[in-house]
Amino acid sequence: MRRPRAPNGESPCLRSLEQHRNRHLQEHEAAGTDWKDCGYVFTRPDGAPIEGSTLTRHFNTLLRRAGLRRIRFHDLRHSTATLLLEQGVELVVIKELLGHAHIGVTATVYAHVRLRLQRDAIGLLGHALRYPAEITDKPDSDDEPPFAGAVVR
Incomplete structure (x- = not known):
């Protein structure tokens, strides 16, 4: 899998997190003895946890400005996975x-995605066996599990 890289060789995500850490350290220094170390990566400027309602309000504002439909902030976690x-x-x-304690939790939550990927893989294999000179990129949107076997000639 090819990963996007910034001009200096870092991934854009890593660079963004490093910039955030630098801002966080500046906020910590500016707050001095008033800093509230909650142990979170994303905090208020004084180090205290961000209130859920505040996060939701800011997130909904960003969605509205971007012209996107309203979703829960937690949905970003599911979309990422x-x-x-x-x-x-x-x-x-x-x-x-995701920080799941057991892989069974992850497997259960994302079973629908895995089934779709399996079905797509079997469809691609079947097509490749029938038409080896062609390549297809037609995904299947059904959530039924794939057949366990296929006829190969």
Whole structure:
């Protein structure tokens, strides 16, 4: 899998997190003894946790400005995991990123994605066996599990 890189070789995500850390350290320094160390990566300027209602309000404002439909902030977590799975990232890696204690939780929550990916893979294989000179990119949107076997001639 090819990862996008910034001009200096870093991934855009890593660069963004490093910039955030630098801002966070500046806020910590500016707050001095008033800093409230909650241990979170994203906090208010004084180090205290961000209130859920404040986060929701700011998130909804960003969605509205971008012309996107309203979703829950937590839906970003699910979307990220789904996109990673669709890009071929292993389930165990996604489990670790999400902080699930057991891979069974991750497998259960994202079973619908895995079934679709399996069905797509079997469809691509079947097409490749029938028409080896062609390549297809037609995904199947049905959530039924794929057949366990296929006729090969």
